[in-house]
Amino acid sequence: MSEFVKLSQAAKYSNARIEASKLTLENFISIDNILPNKEGVKHASSLPPGKSPVPAFDKNNILIGNIRPYLKKIWLATKGGGCSADVLNLQVSGGYNSKFVYYALFRDDFFEHMMKGAKGTKMPRGDKAHVLEFLIPKFEIDEQIRTAEVLSVIDQKIEINRKIVEQLEGLSKTIYGYWLEQFEFPDQNKKPYRSSGGGMTWSDELKREVPEGWRVGTLLDIAEYQNGLACQKYRPNGGDSLRVIKIKEMNEGYSKNTELVRSTVPSKIIVENGDILFSWSASLDVIMWAGGRGALNQHIFKVSSREYPKFYYYFELVNYLSHFKMMAENRKTTMGHITQEHLQQSRILIPPVKLLEDLNKIIEPNFRKIITLKAEIFELSNFRDWVLPLLMNRQVNIQ
Numbered sequence: 001m002s003e004f005v006k007l008s009q010a011a012k013y014s015n016a017r018i019e020a021s022k023l024t025l026e027n028f029i030s031i032d033n034i035l036p037n038k039e040g041v042k043h044a045s046s047l048p049p050g051k052s053p054v055p056a057f058d059k060n061n062i063l064i065g066n067i068r069p070y071l072k073k074i075w076l077a078t079k080g081g082g083c084s085a086d087v088l089n090l091q092v093s094g095g096y097n098s099k100f101v102y103y104a105l106f107r108d109d110f111f112e113h114m115m116k117g118a119k120g121t122k123m124p125r126g127d128k129a130h131v132l133e134f135l136i137p138k139f140e141i142d143e144q145i146r147t148a149e150v151l152s153v154i155d156q157k158i159e160i161n162r163k164i165v166e167q168l169e170g171l172s173k174t175i176y177g178y179w180l181e182q183f184e185f186p187d188q189n190k191k192p193y194r195s196s197g198g199g200m201t202w203s204d205e206l207k208r209e210v211p212e213g214w215r216v217g218t219l220l221d222i223a224e225y226q227n228g229l230a231c232q233k234y235r236p237n238g239g240d241s242l243r244v245i246k247i248k249e250m251n252e253g254y255s256k257n258t259e260l261v262r263s264t265v266p267s268k269i270i271v272e273n274g275d276i277l278f279s280w281s282a283s284l285d286v287i288m289w290a291g292g293r294g295a296l297n298q299h300i301f302k303v304s305s306r307e308y309p310k311f312y313y314y315f316e317l318v319n320y321l322s323h324f325k326m327m328a329e330n331r332k333t334t335m336g337h338i339t340q341e342h343l344q345q346s347r348i349l350i351p352p353v354k355l356l357e358d359l360n361k362i363i364e365p366n367f368r369k370i371i372t373l374k375a376e377i378f379e380l381s382n383f384r385d386w387v388l389p390l391l392m393n394r395q396v397n398i399q
Contacts, residue, residue, distance in 0.1 A: 008132035010101050011062065011090040018056035018082040023047050027081030028054075029063055034087060036071040037252045038106060040159075054082040057089050060098035062105065064088040066126045069114035076102040088131065097141060099148035104136035106151075107388055108255075137392045146398045147391050154384045161373045161380075168373075172366045176315050179359050180351060183211050186358075205347055219320060219346040223305040223313040225278070228269050228296030234261040245271055245289070246297040247279050253291045253378055261295050269296040274371045276303040276314050280338040284324050286317045288367070290374030307353065309360035311367060316348050 028044045035041060041063075048054055057063060058080045065073025066088045076099065083089055092098040104110075117130025139147065179185040183200075184192035194200065199212035206216060231244045240263040243254050271277065275289045281299040296302055305313055323346075324338050390396040 003138040004135040005138045006132060007101075007105070007134045007136055009093070010096040010104075010136055011092045011132075013128065014055065014057060014061060014089045014091040016056040016058070017053040019053050020048065020051045020082075023054070023082050027079065028083070029057070029075070029081060029087055030084040031065050031067050031073070031086040034063060034065050034073045034075055036065075036073055038072050038074050039162075041075050048084065055085065055087075055089050056080070056082050058091070060092065062090040062092065062098065062102050064090070064105070064114075064126075064131075066114075066128075067123055069111050069118055069124065069126045072108070072111050074102070074105060086125075088126070088128065095141060097144040097148055099152060100139065100144035101136065103148055103151050103388060104392060105134070107392070108385075109389075110134055137394075143398070150391065150398060151384060151388065154380055158377050158380050158384075161377045165370050165373050165377075168366045168370050172311065172363045172370075173315065175362060176311065176359070179355075180312075180315075180349070185351075185355060203349075206349065210349055211351070213352060215350050216347055217350045219313075219316065219343045219348060220340070222308045222316065222348070222350060223303050225301040225303055225340065225343065226268050226296075228298045228300050228302070229265065230298050231259065231261045231265070231295055234265045234295070236260050236262055239263065242270070242293060242295040244297055245277070245291070245294040245300065247281075247283055247299055249291065249294070250277055250279055250285070250287060250289070250300060251283070253381065254294070265295045269302070270294070271296050271302060273375055274310075274367075276310060276317070277301070278303050278317055278338075284321055284338065286314065286321060288314065288371060288374065290371050291378050292375070309356055309364065311360060311363040312356050320346055320348070 025044045025047065028047055029041055030044060030048075033042050033044045057077050059077055061077045063075045063077060063083060064087065065071060067086050090101075092101050113134045114126040114131055115124065117127040117133075118124035119127060183194040183198070187193045187196055187198055189196070193211060200209040201212050202208075203210045203216055210216075228245075241260040242263050242265065243249070244259040244261055246259070249255075249258055271289055271294045273290050273292065277287050277289050277296075278301040279285050279299060280301055286303075303313060303317065324342065327342070387396065391398070
């Protein structure tokens with residue numbers, strides 16, 4: 001078994017500052033653009049107001065979201081920049097490898113430790129002194145490096161997959177927009193429809209011009225929305241079981257705390273890779289599921305269609321999310337609650353099925369590849385999270 005030391009022996013909070021004038025959307029990290037579930041960071045959408053210096057971080061500093069620690073926001077900096085005060089900024093001390101310390105903090109145990117010392121209920125904030133009390137393994141530097149390298153190889157593959165998924169999703173959305181939003185699908189002469197003079201007509205319902213022959217309908221017209229069930233009615237009784245997909249699992253994938261139900265639940269609530277899921281309660285989100293077979297919780301719709309291709313109702317739902325979220329804001333709540341009635345009240349543009357079938361020949365291969373890559377990410381993440389504590393406890397030998 002490993003010896004352990006307090007995090008305070010391996011890292012300290014950085015006191016460095018950076019001038020506001022040197023901040024960009026690419027090098028500023030706030031609580032909003034460090035991603036949950038240990039998925040890194042994205043570019044900031046805005047910079048801090050004012051001209052005062054902000055905390056500075058260097059490459060290989062460890063940044064941790066300190067508001068609502070249960071969101072598991074952590075990033076090993078790949079470059080220098082500035083961060084907000086709500087982001088813990090750890091500089092690794094001499095004798096310790098930055099990647100190793102990062103992985104020692106990557107475990108769920110660390111975020112549970114942060115929550116135990118957090119203050120506040122609605123927006124809990126980690127206690128900086130308590131964070132430094134967390135115990136990490138005491139390894140010699142060469143063993144730290146070897147351990148971190150094993151985990152880095154897995155994460156590099158995950159990151160490659162994520163980038164390919166992002167590119168494929170972006171490409172598919174661009175093609176979808178060109179055909180169905182800009183109306184530049186190929187006409188009978190294989191030229192862009194609208195810019196080549198294709199017939200347009202005014203839609204009073206949508207308040208804009210649309211191609212002739214297209215109709216206005218609802219989200220209910222293009223897909224079926226199968227609600228999940230209260231899965232506590234199907235507690236395991238010793239036979240085969242399925243994991244339950246709740247909103248947490250939909251966002252984060254399965255975990256050791258995921259609820260189980262009997263495998264004999266109704267087939268209509270069983271989810272497979274590639275199914276479109278729409279969380280209609282609490283958070284509002286639409287995803288292509290790739291986490292493996294499971295049973296659907298009652299706060300999520302499984303969306304399908306016998307007539308329209310998957311890409312079409314997926315993108316239409318994604319596009320309509322902003323409207324649904326605006327409805328929640330108008331009700332003075334951050335909690336979404338979308339019903340069949342809301343789906344019936346929606347208004348979307350429905351092209352001819354033949355046109356959608358033609359477009360599906362282009363987009364469907366992208367969707368199949370996306371699902372395959374997402375499933376690999378899921379499996380690699382599970383393996384990394386399984387082997388991480390074994391490595392940290394020296395239960396796995398690295399030569």
